[in-house]
Amino acid sequence: MVGPEIDRLMQLLGRLPGLGPRSARRAALALIKKREGLLLPLAEALTAVAESVRTCAVCGNYDTQDPCAVCRDERRDKSLICVVQDVSDLWALERTSAFRGRYQVLGGLLSALEGVAPEDLAIDKLVARVRDDAVTEVILALPATVDGQTTAHYIADALEAEGVTVSGLAQGVPVGGELDYLDDGTLLAALNARRPV
Numbered sequence: 001m002v003g004p005e006i007d008r009l010m011q012l013l014g015r016l017p018g019l020g021p022r023s024a025r026r027a028a029l030a031l032i033k034k035r036e037g038l039l040l041p042l043a044e045a046l047t048a049v050a051e052s053v054r055t056c057a058v059c060g061n062y063d064t065q066d067p068c069a070v071c072r073d074e075r076r077d078k079s080l081i082c083v084v085q086d087v088s089d090l091w092a093l094e095r096t097s098a099f100r101g102r103y104q105v106l107g108g109l110l111s112a113l114e115g116v117a118p119e120d121l122a123i124d125k126l127v128a129r130v131r132d133d134a135v136t137e138v139i140l141a142l143p144a145t146v147d148g149q150t151t152a153h154y155i156a157d158a159l160e161a162e163g164v165t166v167s168g169l170a171q172g173v174p175v176g177g178e179l180d181y182l183d184d185g186t187l188l189a190a191l192n193a194r195r196p197v
Contacts, residue, residue: 006032058129060105060122062087070094070103077101079136083126083155085109085148089141101139104129109147110154121151123158130162137165144171144189 002010006028014024031039055061056068063069070076070090080101084090090103106121118124130138138159142148156166172190173182182190 059090059103060087060107060125061090061103075100078133080139081126081129081133081135081137082139082141084141085143085151093141099139106142106151109142109145110151111147118154118158123155126155127158127162130159130164135164137167140166140168142168144185 009031010021010024010028013019013027014021016024019027031042052064053062054064054066056063056066056071058067058071061068061070065072077100080099081104082090082093082099082101083104083106084093085106085108087105090105093099093103104122104126106123106126108116108121110116110118110121126138129135138155140152140155142152152168159166170193172186172193173179179187
């Protein structure tokens with residue numbers, strides 16, 4: 001139906017999160033239709049990113065410099081480290097502009113089923129940073145899943161001897177959430193984490 005180049009473009013687009021075969025077809029067609037205004041600038045941007053993006057040796061963030069902009073920012077509180085599963089979580093927290101500390105990207109979660117062990121994650125790097133950088137609090141911003149909670153407990157145990165406060169994000173009713181639509185686990189967490197009004 002189409003040439004191999006277009007077919008390859010559709011297959012590669014289909015590998016992106018949130019794009020299935022039909023969405024990839026529509027995206028490829030939109031790119032081809034707007035070749036000058038969209039396809040060529042996108043190709044240039046992809047090439048530039050592929051050539052210049054690095055993984056920060058300190059925290060695991062992506063940036064064009066190493067260390068990344070977050071780690072280079074002297075205005076950030078070095079005594080706070082927020083631990084996240086992936087760079088997308090770091091970027092989500094940065095969008096809020098609420099956290100002014102530093103980060104540690106684990107690169108995944110502990111998972112016996114998927115064969116992810118502690119040495120596969122940046123847990124040793126986190127412990128070393130806590131020791132070397134006079135960190136006073138580690139905030140575990142990990143998913144409220146079995147693997148997320150397993151990872152959180154493992155990290156808390158690993159940091160126990162370091163004399164650092166280990167905290168987690170609050171869980172419960174989301175802003176704008178209606179109780180009738182929430183699952184039992186979310187409601188239970190919200191009840192247990194209640195606070196004075």
